[in-house]
Amino acid sequence: xxxxxxxxxxxxxxxxxxxxxxxxxxxxxxxxxxxxxxxxxxxxxxxxxxxxxxxxxxxxxxxxxxxxxxxxxxxxxxxxxxxxxxxxxxxxxxxxxxxxxxxxxxxxxxxxxxxxxxxxxxxxxxxxxxxxxxxxxxxxxxxxxxxxxxxxxxxxxxxxxxxxxxxxxxxxxxxxxxxxxxxxxxxxxxxxxxxxxxxxxxxxxxxxxxxxxxxxxxxxxxxxxxxxxxxxxxxxxxxxxxxxxxxxxxxxxxxxxxxxxxxxxxxxxxxxxxxxxxxxxxxxxxxxxxxxxxxxxxxxxxxxxxxxxxxxxxxxxxxxxxx
Amino acid sequence: xxxxxxxxxxxxxxxxxxxxxxxxxxxxxxxxxxxxxxxxxxxxxxxxxxxxxxxxxxxxxxxxxxxxxxxxxxxxxxxxxxxxxxxxxxxxxxxxxxxxxxxxxxxxxxxxxxxxxxxxxxxxxxxxxxxxxxxxxxxxxxxxxxxxxxxxxxxxxxxxxxxxxxxxxxxxxxxxxxxxxxxxxxxxxxxxxxxxxxxxxxxxxxxxxxxxxxxxxxxxxxxxxxxxxxxxxxxxxxxxxxxxxxxxxxxxxxxxxxxxxxxxxxxxxxxxxxxxxxxxxxxxxxxxxxxxxxxxxxxxxxxxxxxxxxxxxxxxxxxxxxxxxxxxxxxxxxxxxxxxxxxxxxxxxxxxxxxxxxxxxxxxxxxxxxxxxxxxxxxxxxxxxxxxxxxxxxxxxxxxxxxxxxxxxxxxxxxxx
Numbered sequence: 181x182x183x184x185x186x187x188x189x190x191x192x193x194x195x196x197x198x199x200x201x202x203x204x205x206x207x208x209x210x211x212x213x214x215x216x217x218x219x220x221x222x223x224x225x226x227x228x229x230x231x232x233x234x235x236x237x238x239x240x241x242x243x244x245x246x247x248x249x250x251x252x253x254x255x256x257x258x259x260x261x262x263x264x265x266x267x268x269x270x271x272x273x274x275x276x277x278x279x280x281x282x283x284x285x286x287x288x289x290x291x292x293x294x295x296x297x298x299x300x301x302x303x304x305x306x307x308x309x310x311x312x313x314x315x316x317x318x319x320x321x322x323x324x325x326x327x328x329x330x331x332x333x334x335x336x337x338x339x340x341x342x343x344x345x346x347x348x349x350x351x352x353x354x355x356x357x358x359x360x361x362x363x364x365x366x367x368x369x370x371x372x373x374x375x376x377x378x379x380x381x382x383x384x385x386x387x388x389x390x391x392x393x394x395x396x397x398x399x400x401x402x403x404x405x406x407x408x409x410x411x412x413x414x415x416x417x418x419x420x421x422x423x424x425x426x427x428x429x430x431x432x433x434x435x436x437x438x439x440x441x442x443x444x445x446x447x448x449x450x451x452x453x454x455x456x457x458x459x460x461x462x463x464x465x466x467x468x469x470x471x472x473x474x475x476x477x478x479x480x481x482x483x484x485x486x487x488x489x490x491x492x493x494x495x496x497x498x499x500x501x502x503x
Numbered sequence: 504x505x506x507x508x509x510x511x512x513x514x515x516x517x518x519x520x521x522x523x524x525x526x527x528x529x530x531x532x533x534x535x536x537x538x539x540x541x542x543x544x545x546x547x548x549x550x551x552x553x554x555x556x557x558x559x560x561x562x563x564x565x566x567x568x569x570x571x572x573x574x575x576x577x578x579x580x581x582x583x584x585x586x587x588x589x590x591x592x593x594x595x596x597x598x599x600x601x602x603x604x605x606x607x608x609x610x611x612x613x614x615x616x617x618x619x620x621x622x623x624x625x626x627x628x629x630x631x632x633x634x635x636x637x638x639x640x641x642x643x644x645x646x647x648x649x650x651x652x653x654x655x656x657x658x659x660x661x662x663x664x665x666x667x668x669x670x671x672x673x674x675x676x677x678x679x680x681x682x683x684x685x686x687x688x689x690x691x692x693x694x695x696x697x698x699x700x701x702x703x704x705x706x707x708x709x710x711x712x713x714x715x716x717x718x719x720x721x722x723x724x725x726x727x728x729x730x731x732x733x734x735x736x737x738x739x740x741x742x743x744x745x746x747x748x749x750x751x752x753x754x755x756x757x758x759x760x761x762x763x764x765x766x767x768x769x770x771x772x773x774x775x776x777x778x779x780x781x782x783x784x785x786x787x788x789x790x791x792x793x794x795x796x797x798x799x800x801x802x803x804x805x806x807x808x809x810x811x812x813x814x815x816x817x818x819x820x821x822x823x824x825x826x827x828x829x830x831x832x833x834x835x836x837x838x839x840x841x842x843x844x845x846x847x848x849x850x851x852x853x854x855x856x857x858x859x860x861x862x863x864x865x866x867x868x869x870x871x872x873x874x875x876x877x878x879x880x881x882x883x884x885x886x887x888x889x890x891x892x893x894x895x896x897x898x899x900x901x902x903x904x905x906x907x908x909x910x911x912x913x914x915x916x917x918x919x920x
Contacts, residue, residue, distance in 0.1 A: 210698075304698045304773055308780045311706055329772075350763040399707070399732075399739035399764045455780065462766050466757035 207290050209244065209335055210303035211327035213310045213455075217277025219325055219337070222270050223262060223290060224303055244273035245289040245297050246337065248282055255282055259291065275337075281323065286337040288327075302327070302335040310455035313347075322365055328457040338457040340488075342366075346418075346438040346447040348490045350399070351482055353465055358422045358482055358492070361394060362438070362449060368416065369393055370441030375420035375449075377427060377434040377492065387426045391438065394419035424480045427494050429472035434492045435485075449490040459484035469497065504878060505535040507612035507634075509603070509622050511591060513540035513558050516549040518795050519618055519641045522692040528553025529693065529871035539606060541599055541622070561602040572598065584628060588651035589621030604629045614878050620651060627661040635881045640667045641692075643792045643814055644675045656680045663881045666690045666874075668793040669814040688877055691818075693870035694798045694862070697775035701804025701859055702782060704852040707738045709841060710781030710805070712774050712796050713788075715746030715767075720810075722748075723832055724787040725755050725765055730838035732764045735845050740765045740785070743777055778803035782851060783844050789831055791815040801825065801862035806854035808840045819865075825857040 210222040221244045241261075248256040258281065260273035275281075289297035305327055321343040330336050344366030352359040360375070369391065377387040395417040418438070427434055437446035451459050460483065467481040477497035485491050508523055527536045536556050543560035552558045562578070563570045572578060580597035584604065603622070607615065607629040615630050616637040617623035623638030630636050638659060644652065644667075659665060664686035667673045673689035676682070709728070713719050721742055728740045742752070742765070749767060756765045771777045774796075778784065784800030786809040791797075794815030797807050801819070807826040809816040810833075820826035827843065829836035844851045863869070 305776045306699050306779070307776070308702075308706065311708070311780045352760075352763070399737060456768075462768055463762075464753065464767075465762050 206301050207298065208301040208303035209288060209290075210305065211335070211337075212306040213308075213325075213327075215309045219275040219327065221260070221273045221275075221288070221300075222265065222303070223273070223300070224270070239293050241291075241293045242271070243291045244300070245291040246275075246281070246286040247289065247297075249285045249287055249336075251282070251284065258286075275325065277323070280321070280341065281325065281337075281339045283339055283341050286339060288335040288337060300335045301333065302329045307455040313453040324452045326455060326457045340450070340452045342448075342450070342452070344440070344447050345452075346449045347453050348436075348449050348451045351465060353468060353482065355468060356424055356470070358424070359419065360422065360436075360449075360490075361417065361419050364416045364418055364438060364440065364447070367440040367444065367447065369418055370444075372442045373418070374439050375422060376437040376439055376446050377422065378437060378446075380433045380435065384430070384432060387422070387434070388439075389420055389422055389426070391418045391420045393417060422492070424468065424470045424478075425472070427480065427492060428470060428478055429474065429476055430494065431496055432494045434494070436490045436492065450488050451484060451490065452488050458486070459488045460486060504613045504882065505611060506530055506537075506614045506616070506878070507610055508536075508538045508616050508618060509606075509626060510538055510540055510618045511594075511622065512542045512544060513538050513552065513560070514543055514545040514548050518692070518793075520548070521550055522641070522795065523618055524548075524550050524552050524556065525693045525695060525867045526871055526874065527556045529867035530874065531555040532868075532871075533875070537612070541603060542594070561606060562599055577601070584625055585621045586624050586651070586654055588648060588654050589619065589624075591619070591621055595621065600625075607631065610634060613882055620647065620655060623662065623665075624654070624658050627658045635664075635878060636662045637664045637666060637878070637881075638662045640665060640672065640676070641792065643667070643669075643672045643790075644679060645672075645813065646790070646792070652679065656682070659685060663884070664688060664877060666877070668692050669818050671814040671818065672792070686877065686881065688873075690873055690877070691865055691870060692793050692795055692798070693867040694795065694802050694865050695867055696863075697779075697799075697803050698773075699775050699779050699803070702779045702855060704782045704804070704848070704855045706780055706782050708781040709738065709740045709783045709785050709808075709845075710743070710778055710800070711740070711785045711787075712743035712771075712777070712799075713786075715742075715744050715748040715752060717748060718788055718790045719746075719748075720787045720789050720832065721752050722755055723810075723834055723837065724785055725752065725759065725761065727785075727787070727834045727837035727841065728765055729759045729761060730835065731841050731845065732761065734842055736764070738764070738845055741768050741777070741781065742766065743768045743771050743774060745770050774799065775803055778805055781805060782855070783808060783841065785837070785841065786810065786816065787832075787837055788812050788816075794819050797826075798862055798865045801858035802865070804855045804859040806844060806851060806858050808837065808844065810837070819862075821857075821861065825854055825861045827854075 208224045212220045243262055244260045246258040260275055262271045262273045265272035288300045290300050291297045321341050322345045324340040326338045328336060328338055347363045349361040373391040374388045375391050436449040438449055439446040456462055463484055465482045467479045470478050470480050479495045479497055482492045508527060510523055513520060527538055530536050538558045540560040542562050542564050544564050562572045564573050575598055577598040578596045582595040582600050584600040585595035603625045608631050612634050614635040615626050616639055617626040618639050626636050659682050662685055665676055667689050668691055670689040673687050676687045711724060756762055778800050784805040784807040786797055789812055791812055797809055797816060797819050800807055807820055809820055809828055810831040811817050811828040812831045820828055822828040827840040829840050
């Protein structure tokens with residue numbers, strides 16, 4: 181005998197999946213970063229079986245559409261035609277390594293004839309080729325594309341375009357200094373190269389410390405680059421030591437830059453050459469307590485900004501305790 | 504057969520949900536399968552229930568739903584069937600008692616499977632005459648309180664079978680509970696074949712994944728990795744998952760100066776995409792009732808370094824062939840095992856391949872076939888009700904003695920039917 185309340189409960193909570201006539205789920209794309217620097221989107225129109233859905237017939241104009249968030253105009257949208265993949269007959273679009281994309285967050289849509297673009301959900305990503313920080317010397321600029329899942333569960337590609345680029349590597353923090361190792365791409369280190377800390381408050385002066393050439397192995401990275409750096413991407417390991425007392429006193433955020441030589445513009449120090457779209461919470465560093473000459477207690481901590489740029493935050497100890 | 508799983512919540516993201524859906528989907532190839540969720544907290548399950556698996560719920564806990572049950576006065580009354588010895592007692596109520604009871608009294612299923620002790624008590628006491636009654640143990644007998652053990656020894660004789668996820672736990676059940684006439688089978692959790700190609704063993708990452716909970720002993724892993732970094736600073740460790748230990752682990756990483764080598768990654772879904780970025784999986788728990796992440800990593804082609812803790816790892820890993828076992832909590836043994844695989848590329852790749860092959864036995868199709876054998880033989884058993892009645896009497900007699908043996912006085916409060 182079925183209890184009335186059970187009837188109600190069952191009726192109000194319909195089947196999540198009932199095979200015949202079920203509503204088509206939102207399409208997904210399996211993103212694969214290939215070792216040649218290209219990114220492919222294998223589109224699945226239904227997630228039911230995890231298999232690639234049959235391509236819709238007669239839609240020759242189906243495409244994966246990339247749209248740069250918060251931007252409009254010709255370089256804020258890119259259409260990648262979908263074609264049947266030779267391997268398994270599924271629908272595949274390719275973003276070649278050579279395609280230039282502005283820096284930002286590109287939301288990924290499925291565009292079909294006669295239908296408004298539909299936001300794609302992430303499928304199974306394969307980003308292992310990004311982990312080692314391999315670089316592709318196919319073009320005059322350094323481009324990074326990392327597919328990720330937004331907090332609403334959608335597929336987006338985080339992109340960076342830099343030239344030259346200063347990649348931050350290991351950081352060692354002791355009681356008085358930050359020792360930083362990194363790699364400079366697309367520029368030469370001169371004897372006058374220096375690390376610059378630019379205060380967010382323009383009233384404070386820029387801090388400069390010398391930079392020396394250096395090679396160090398970075399955890400999880402290829403010891404030797406997979407692709408030999410070509411003339412467009414000369415790369416050079418560097419090291420610099422930034423004393424905390426140069427950043428005191430006061431409450432301040434310092435953005436770190438590398439100036440390759442007196443006559444060149446500074447290059448932003450960032451960490452973008454891997455598979456992690458948001459470094460801020462993954463690459464976390466300890467805070468150090470430092471007193472300024474007048475005895476005021478400060479807390480100093482390097483961190484990555486939301487754009488994966490390297491910065492150092494200096495706070496008064498008291499304000500640290502308040503937070 | 505019509506097979507019905509009774510689960511606390513099919514909408515959560517825990518291991519029981521995942522393994523239940525895996526099994527349900529594999530059984531659904533041949534059978535009619537439904538998953539009945541006591542509670543519904545979200546509109547859609549976190550994991551895909553899979554092709555042909557019906558999901559329904561008994562108590563709607565979505566505040567904005569027109570059929571929200573959370574404000575029902577009956578839900579404020581304590582449960583009397585769901586036992587207080589079960590850790591989820593506080594979430595249950597007179598309302599859940601009644602709804603679960605109605606479902607079990609009216610079910611058209613041929614087999615009903617409970618997925619935690621409290622629900623198994625419901626299945627044992629309230630299922631109508633006819634269906635095969637199975638109680639699944641996803642944790643272990645050893646981790647239950649004496650009060651719970653006593654309760655189970657009195658109630659489980661009314662089941663046809665109890666399944667555990669390891670042989671070790673099945674032995675414990677046979678030895679400790681003495682359930683006359685009840686089949687006790689160790690049937691492992693299943694893990695589907697990943698949709699990514701396996702790891703090639705070249706990435707210089709050790710990967711761990713699981714809730715950041717004390718029993719996972721990630722502190723031990725981080726300390727072991729400090730030894731690894733001294734010898735191999737080119738390798739890193741990624742730990743996936745959230746949990747209340749995060750702050751402590753963060754401090755330990757900073758204290759040991761490992762912030763360039765050890766990373767707390769947060770949770771990742773699907774996790775298989777993260778396993779294949781690594782070359783070695785590490786599990787340093789003090790307790791693993793099964794060891795789902797070990798199987799997941801092996802199915803992605805990773806050799807696993809694990810502590811030989813109760814109960815799962817030793818039954819999944821063949822030490823020295825598809826992974827390495829180290830004594831529980833032994834930091835230097837763990838770092839030694841990690842370094843052995845890190846320093847020997849060929850060994851690492853070979854063990855990864857062996858892990859890939861060996862872990863195929865956990866495929867849902869294989870595990871479902873073992874379930875099918877069990878369920879079919881139980882469904883064909885004659886005079887189930889009579890045998891159970893006898894079992895119940897005997898069970899009661901055993902339980903009286905157990906009361907003394909397990910050192911428990913008043914064990915059955917909250918379990919009156």
